Amino acid sequence: QVQLVEAGGGLVQAGGSLRLSCSASGRTFSDYAMGWFRQAPGTERVFVAGISWSGGSTSYADSVKGRFTISRDNTKKMVYLQMNSLKSEETADYYCAGARMIRPPPAPGSYDYWGQGTQVTVSS
Secondary structure (H helix, E strand, C coil), X not given: CCEEEEXXXXXXXXXXXXXXXXXXXXXXXXXXXXXXXXXXXXCCCEEEEEECCCCCXXXXXXXXXXXXXXXXXXXXXXXXXXXXXXXXXXXEEEEEEEEXXXXXXXXXXXXXXXXXXXXXXXXX
């Protein structure tokens, strides 16, 4: 079993940066591909970025490519999402999730574990 806890959300101006972190408990963290999702009020949860179990492969939603970077440190059981050039429309709750797969799937339903989320507000 893996428990996930996100941190790092907050209020930032448009064009600014935030770094989200996700700490994991459980002995098998390195067996899991990890993903970041976001969900704005009244919308579905959508894939933002994912990273393979080894960290050697990453994937991004088209809307964040070139601005967001996902990384992981398996020795610390941590996953990070560096978000630059944030836009107001990216205001949402951001969730960390783990899937017992090699590569991160984009579908939320494919993930086994979820954190409680951290709120990101981007002011225009």
